[in-house]
Amino acid sequence: xxxxxxxxxxxxxxxxxxxxxxxxxxxxxxxxxxxxxxxxxxxxxxxxxxxxxxxxxxxxxxxxxxxxxxxxxxxxxxxxxxxxxxxxxxxxxxxxxxxxxxxxxxxxxxxxxxxxxxxxxxxxxxxxxxxxxxxxxxxxxxxxxxxxxxxxxxxxxxxxxxxxxxxxxxxxxxxxxxxxxxxxxxxxxxxxxxxxxxxxxxxxxxxxxxxxxxxxxxxxxxxxxxxxxxxxxxxxxxxxxxxxxxxxxxxxxxxxxxxxxxxxxxxxxxxxxx
Amino acid sequence: xxxxxxxxxxxxxxxxxxxxxxxxxxxxxxxxxxxxxxxxxxxxxxxxxxxxxxxxxxxxxxxxxxxxxxxxxxxxxxxxxxxxxxxxxxxxxxxxxxxxxxxxxxxxxxxxxxxxxxxxxxxxxxxxxxxxxxxxxxxxxxxxxxxxxxxxxxxxxxxxxxxxxxxxxxxxxxxxxxxxxxxxxxxxxxxxxxxxxxxxxxxxxxxxxxxxxxxxxxxxxxxxxxxxxxxxxxxxxxxxxxxxxxxxxxxxxxxxxxxxxxxxxxxxxxxxxx
Numbered sequence: 001x002x003x004x005x006x007x008x009x010x011x012x013x014x015x016x017x018x019x020x021x022x023x024x025x026x027x028x029x030x031x032x033x034x035x036x037x038x039x040x041x042x043x044x045x046x047x048x049x050x051x052x053x054x055x056x057x058x059x060x061x062x063x064x065x066x067x068x069x070x071x072x073x074x075x076x077x078x079x080x081x082x083x084x085x086x087x088x089x090x091x092x093x094x095x096x097x098x099x100x101x102x103x104x105x106x107x108x109x110x111x112x113x114x115x116x117x118x119x120x121x122x123x124x125x126x127x128x129x130x131x132x133x134x135x136x137x138x139x140x141x142x143x144x145x146x147x148x149x150x151x152x153x154x155x156x157x158x159x160x161x162x163x164x165x166x167x168x169x170x171x172x173x174x175x176x177x178x179x180x181x182x183x184x185x186x187x188x189x190x191x192x193x194x195x196x197x198x199x200x201x202x203x204x205x206x207x208x209x210x211x212x213x214x215x216x217x218x219x220x221x222x223x224x225x226x227x228x229x230x231x232x233x234x235x236x237x238x239x240x241x242x243x244x245x246x247x248x249x250x251x252x253x254x255x256x257x258x259x260x261x262x263x264x265x266x267x268x269x270x271x272x273x274x
Numbered sequence: 275x276x277x278x279x280x281x282x283x284x285x286x287x288x289x290x291x292x293x294x295x296x297x298x299x300x301x302x303x304x305x306x307x308x309x310x311x312x313x314x315x316x317x318x319x320x321x322x323x324x325x326x327x328x329x330x331x332x333x334x335x336x337x338x339x340x341x342x343x344x345x346x347x348x349x350x351x352x353x354x355x356x357x358x359x360x361x362x363x364x365x366x367x368x369x370x371x372x373x374x375x376x377x378x379x380x381x382x383x384x385x386x387x388x389x390x391x392x393x394x395x396x397x398x399x400x401x402x403x404x405x406x407x408x409x410x411x412x413x414x415x416x417x418x419x420x421x422x423x424x425x426x427x428x429x430x431x432x433x434x435x436x437x438x439x440x441x442x443x444x445x446x447x448x449x450x451x452x453x454x455x456x457x458x459x460x461x462x463x464x465x466x467x468x469x470x471x472x473x474x475x476x477x478x479x480x481x482x483x484x485x486x487x488x489x490x491x492x493x494x495x496x497x498x499x500x501x502x503x504x505x506x507x508x509x510x511x512x513x514x515x516x517x518x519x520x521x522x523x524x525x526x527x528x529x530x531x532x533x534x535x536x537x538x539x540x541x542x543x544x545x546x547x548x
Binding site for chain 1 (some may be wrong): 287293306319397
């Protein structure tokens with residue numbers, strides 16, 4: 001069975017609709033392609049109790065991989081580590097390895113002439129205050145390190161919310177771990193497009209093809225209105241190799257295409273231009 | 275106090291990173307501007323138990339407004355109403371008013387020549403099978419009605435996942451309800467941009483201005499790297515009228531701008547062109 005994961009995104013800007021949650025989208029796509037199943041995405045605000053509840057609930061569901069994004073920076077409302085510490089009932093303490101990472105960053109900024117002197121002010125030290133037992137993950141782009149904590153059988157990983165920083169730490173430190181956890185399976189997908197058939201008429205055809213192809217998941221996504229149907233039909237499967245996956249997807253696509261055409265619909269391999 | 279709300283988005287396409295969650299973004303923005311606070315956004319897959327858990331948990335948190343998107347259509351994996359029924363321990367039953375709405379839609383499609391005959395197949399009747407005690411909400415764009423259920427003091431509303439359908443039902447049936455719940459307050463916001471100051475140096479300045487302006491929330495959003503700082507500073511407040519809001523935001527913006535300039539930073543009213 002594939003490993004399952006939850007993503008927790010932290011930031012008021014997501015809850016007031018200021019920022020589109022591209023982090024969750026990027027991470028869900030990357031994670032899925034590595035063969036790990038994203039089971040839930042939760043978005044909460046910059047409040048210690050909200051972060052603590054979300055983390056606690058994910059642990060209660062026995063999720064083996066939990067990744068948070070956001071709330072690791074130097075400002076007062078960066079509360080992710082405090083929330084995680086509360087959920088785990090651990091103390092927050094300055095981690096020497098993390099402090100060294102932060103200090104080295106500011107020394108670089110000083111050498112580049114961006115600062116008058118290297119000063120480890122409280123907001124800067126804050127980024128190195130980690131829950132007990134945590135490991136910092138080097139941030140190749142920004143200042144705040146990522147954080148990894150092993151809690152019994154669960155990996156709990158906290159990444160920054162600034163997209164290039166989140167992506168860099170993910171690719172460097174998280175992707176290899178997920179790949180190992182996924183156990184050598186990969187996610188494959190393909191889409192075709194149907195015109196001239198309503199989603200309600202397509203529904204029983206999908207049922208039949210899924211019944212005949214138990215390893216393929218098929219989902220219809222209406223792109224027009226029901227009265228002018230243009231429907232994306234998305235096929236996906238998880239397999240150990242691309243040959244198996246292509247065979248499975250190909251068989252299901254051929255069967256469904258034939259059924260759609262018999263019902264008077266047209267199949268296209270490309271999305272209709274708007 | 276403002277009314278609080280949770281959004282639950284249902285759809286595997288969100289969890290595999292196929293679809294960017296623009297529905298949550300649109301709804302969070304619209305809801306916030308109506309004066310209602312979005313407390314949490316949860317994304318789950320097309321599984322009855324996942325939907326039921328998410329709804330159950332939101333009810334347990336005594337959320338007074340819960341809106342779901344997705345999973346109302348005619349296909350096998352449209353499981354939102356089944357999940358809600360399970361969470362509420364109510365039966366799913368064909369609702370006569372909803373069935374009339376669905377039937378009238380297909381009669382229109384028939385008259386437009388898009389169907390050979392009006393036939394209420396099981397996938398079509400499915401869209402009218404609502405949890406006991408639910409009210410259908412007319413869908414001006416597509417076929418599946420929205421659904422509203424009053425559960426003790428909570429409004430639980432289910433909207434389709436196709437964006438134009440979700441938005442149309444929201445504007446027609448949900449927005450007036452939220453406005454009433456929000457009790458005459460509105461959300462106001464403004465942003466300025468700071469160059470030449472690091473986020474870690476900005477942090478204590480924000481602390482000071484928030485302390486002096488208790489009704490204004492200020493959050494920094496780094497747009498460059500920490501070493502080439504370009505930071506959006508976002509100010510927001512909730513108030514009964516725009517004059518109060520403008521005064522509050524203006525005072526906080528002037529104070530923070532002065533502090534940033536004293537620290538050697540530059541303030542701009544527009545985002546830097548990339």
